Amino acid sequence: MQFNEAKNKFVQTWGALGSQWGINKTMAQIHALLMISNEPVSMEDIMEELQISRGNASMNIRALMDWGIVYKEYKAGERREFFTAEKDLDELAVKISRERSKREIKPALKVLKEVSSIEANQTEEERHFVAQTTKLYDFVLKADNVLDKITEYKDNWLTKLVVKIMK
Amino acid sequence: MQFNEAKNKFVQTWGALGSQWGINKTMAQIHALLMISNEPVSMEDIMEELQISRGNASMNIRALMDWGIVYKEYKAGERREFFTAEKDLDELAVKISRERSKREIKPALKVLKEVSSIEANQTEEERHFVAQTTKLYDFVLKADNVLDKITEYKDNWLTKLVVKIMK
DNA sequence: TTAAACTTTCAAAAAAAAATGAAAGTTAAT
DNA sequence: ATTAACTTTCATTTTTTTTTGAAAGTTTAA
Numbered sequence: 193m194q195f196n197e198a199k200n201k202f203v204q205t206w207g208a209l210g211s212q213w214g215i216n217k218t219m220a221q222i223h224a225l226l227m228i229s230n231e232p233v234s235m236e237d238i239m240e241e242l243q244i245s246r247g248n249a250s251m252n253i254r255a256l257m258d259w260g261i262v263y264k265e266y267k268a269g270e271r272r273e274f275f276t277a278e279k280d281l282d283e284l285a286v287k288i289s290r291e292r293s294k295r296e297i298k299p300a301l302k303v304l305k306e307v308s309s310i311e312a313n314q315t316e317e318e319r320h321f322v323a324q325t326t327k328l329y330d331f332v333l334k335a336d337n338v339l340d341k342i343t344e345y346k347d348n349w350l351t352k353l354v355v356k357i358m359k
Numbered sequence: 360m361q362f363n364e365a366k367n368k369f370v371q372t373w374g375a376l377g378s379q380w381g382i383n384k385t386m387a388q389i390h391a392l393l394m395i396s397n398e399p400v401s402m403e404d405i406m407e408e409l410q411i412s413r414g415n416a417s418m419n420i421r422a423l424m425d426w427g428i429v430y431k432e433y434k435a436g437e438r439r440e441f442f443t444a445e446k447d448l449d450e451l452a453v454k455i456s457r458e459r460s461k462r463e464i465k466p467a468l469k470v471l472k473e474v475s476s477i478e479a480n481q482t483e484e485e486r487h488f489v490a491q492t493t494k495l496y497d498f499v500l501k502a503d504n505v506l507d508k509i510t511e512y513k514d515n516w517l518t519k520l521v522v523k524i525m526k
Numbered sequence: 527t528t529a530a531a532c533t534t535t536c537a538a539a540a541a542a543a544a545a546t547g548a549a550a551g552t553t554a555a556t
Numbered sequence: 557a558t559t560a561a562c563t564t565t566c567a568t569t570t571t572t573t574t575t576t577g578a579a580a581g582t583t584t585a586a
Contacts, residue, residue: 198473
């Protein structure tokens with residue numbers, strides 16, 4: 193396989209994986225592109241490489257920066273902006289975990305707490321609802337905390353986790 | 360909050376959470392509905408409760424069964440089919456992990472292995488590509504293995520994990 | 527201060543994903 | 557073997573999500 197073919201395949205695959213996990217394809221592709229680039233890339237180059245419009249590029253780069261996994265860089269004597277991705281994978285995974293927890297898990301937990309706290313003990317149906325949503329709340333809360341603890345190790349959290357599990 | 364309001368809120372929230380993680384809304388909503396139901400539910404009832412068409416209900420129930428988290432049940436003397444969800448949360452999480460690993464992670468790993476194995480050491484750009492995709496392959500493989508190990512505990516894996524991490 | 531070089535925004539268009547519903551298929555009781 | 561009761565399929569429609577591109581906004585150099 194040639195370099196260009198491999199590069200393209202990687203970008204496409206990362207994009208598809210993103211979609212499957214609820215991240216828009218272009219956003220994942222831009223991230224892929226920056227991940228494998230050894231130097232900062234301009235918006236122009238991203239547009240060119242992925243064949244996307246300026247608006248699309250701008251919005252998705254912004255989204256990646258909001259996630260904290262892409263950084264803006266300036267080159268001396270250059271007017272335009274360049275972008276780089278967080279290349280440390282431990283750090284990348286930590287940031288993605290934290291964001292998803294904040295944006296999606298925490299709000300869901302809030303709702304689970306609410307709905308599991310209703311006064312409803314009249315019917316078997318209602319009792320089951322409360323029991324099940326309570327279990328779910330406990331489970332999700334615990335999972336969220338575990339994730340938090342794991343990613344607190346920061347450097348090499350994955351390796352440290354492997355060690356803990358194997359012992 | 361009333362029971363019906365809470366039930367509705369839970370179903371909507373579970374549906375939204377599904378979307379954010381790449382699972383179609385209706386599929387997640389059907390799952391939510393079955394999770395909180397204390398007895399098997401007919402397709403008719405699912406359609407009625409979620410206000411969806413027969414085709415939509417049928418296809419998404421099928422998808423949930425393919426995931427192994429919803430089961431078909433027969434009631435004595437009843438012609439039509441009823442459905443129940445896997446209600447054990449440890450088991451549910453294990454099944455979802457296994458499926459996502461099989462469907463998404465494993466194929467991605469295959470591609471990562473391919474693209475990181477190209478003979479490309481001419482330019483700095485090519486060397487960086489190989490280095491980065493190799494790191495990514497190692498990382499994803501390790502993460503996938505960790506997930507596998509954790510879910511092998513089966514019963515109470517989450518609690519057991521908490522214990523391991525705290526020690 | 528002007529203007530050129532660049533970025534962002536957002537209404538409209540396009541593309542992708544999901545839902546519908548009627549026809550085809552299946553099952554099981556008589 | 558027939559038919560009523562039910563489920564599945566899939567071409568078409570609808571909805572949702574994503575993308576475009578032109579106008580507005582911003583920044584910096586002269």
